[in-house]
Amino acid sequence: MVGEGHLLVEYPPTLSVSTLVNHLKGVSTRMLHKEFPDLAARGAHLWTPSHFAASAGGAQIERLRGYVEAQEKPS
Template sequence: MESHKDHIHLLIECHPQHYIPSIVKAFKGVSARLLFKKHPELKQQLWGGHLWNPSYFVATGSNNTEKQIRAYIQSQKKK
């Protein structure tokens, strides 16, 4: 995982039977709940009290491309 001011990169391995929107919803929900529990003042600073935008981007890879994807995510730390 790598975070930026307005987005994060995640490399997640899941099976085809997993429903990607449910994975994203769970990640966003749990992370927002934990962050707001630790820092309740943030909720007042955010527009509408929401941590995450409802949209997201997903791309698929394979065992052949995992190394390149990891390298890309790691390279974002330097930017």
């Protein structure tokens, strides 16, 4: 299964982007494995090792939210 996701996240400036992404991937993987044990049993990888992050400091949150919501939805 191939997919792409967009997240709008507010986090403290003391936390690095890579740490934030690793936490998000780790927690979501544990939650999905708990809800869908077959995923863990098959050894399925849920995430690629890469990510893209961009900073938008100073931009209005509603404008950013509109951008994220306007992204193409997976079919």
